[in-house]
Amino acid sequence: MSEEPLFDPSLKKRKKKNVVFIEDPLGADADPTKPAPETIESTTINGESVDLGPTTAHELMAQEAKPEKTEKESEDFKAMFGDMKKKKKKKEIPMDFGEDSGTSTPITKDDAAPAAEGPTITADDLDFSDMKKKKKSSKKKAAFDLDAFEKELTESKKSSKTEGGEDEDDEGPEPDGSHLDNIDEEELGEDPFAHPGEAPVGLDAGNEPWLKSDRDYTYQELLTRFYASLHAANPSLLSSASKKRYTIAPPQLFREGNKKSIFANVTDICKKMHRQPEHVIQYLFAEMGTTGSVDGAGRLVIKGRFQQKQIENVLRRYMVEYVTCKTCKSPDTLLTKENRIFFMACESCGSRRSVNAIKSGFQAQVGKRSKNKTG
């Protein structure tokens, strides 16, 4: 077949990975590389599922792993995907099995554990082909109930035995397929490819039928469950949208005479932001290109006419630059000066970064030159 050359390198990779991981069963779960563990899981699944009918969790894992696999390893399998789809339609799978089994059979025949290896080595063909089978079968079996599930369990065992006789490579995956179908009906729906989108919705909705089963839970399930309970317990963490906004009293601006504005609640705002008023005032002046002073009552007198909205804008920019943590967006930060450089340390996430010094830029000559000594 045309896809053979494409298949071979990936198969080799798989072989290596699988062998390694099978040697360290713990490593398989903990391993950070995504594609490898999935294959391992599926392999273990396959292996175990051959022996034990009810290990549905693993099958679920396999099911989830496979769609992810398809996405992640799309580079390797892009070409294959098309083939796979074709396979779905045409059911050309036996061809692949035969060819692959030729390579992998020596391993599979050795032991039971290698039996797990066998399918994984051919995993590309087998898994995906299985999935296609599952899809079809799941659609067919959609009408079945729990009784049907039990029946299928027994059937799958039988079939595994029979198929084991025919094709050793088919051994693992085949029973899987039947179980997967059952699982599909229970919580996921028929299409494994659609699963990634569907699963979270179902879990969010509170459908967690897997809680009662004594199988191993999948990472995805547990993750969604974790977030669900986390957000239930701490609604404040839910999202930035529903997060309690960091609010600051709007600046109070008054006009003093014709040419001066008074910013009345500077000190309050500075306190709220945990910043030195001097720093804030310096920023204000630099940004607005003006000067001013603090009067006896702690109010800021700014030269020029300014409206509340304008000051608000400048303050907002100050917050972005000097108050909110760039990493976690938390306003809970401290500003310290070390060696003429300001550092902003976040209280909530611990990040620490330097911030730009406030520099007032070019000041154009405004007003009478006679008033200005430098000019």
Added chain:
Amino acid sequence: MSVQNLNSYDPFADEGDPLGDSADVGSTADYIHIRIQQRNGRKTLTTLQGLPKQYDSKKLLKAFKKEFACNGTLVDDEKMGQVIQLQGDQRAKISAFLVENGLEKSTIKVHGF
């Protein structure tokens, strides 16, 4: 034997440029600053500072004046170098003009209220 007083010693030799080491900390060099300044009444001035050397500020000023229909001048500042000064609040227009003509938006900083 060495007499320290006789050595030609540069006290700033190992000091270097204080901002040179921490160029990324307080560097305003790479930015084009567009500022606004209030004048009397509701009049304002817009200043453009930190234009990269490869641009001819004189020609740019001419283009600005024509485009924004305002007057303007080129000011030589000791610290800031050449600064383009335009009448009125032209900040948004300048920024749009510069971006349109191939300057990186991230290098432009618009100040003011």
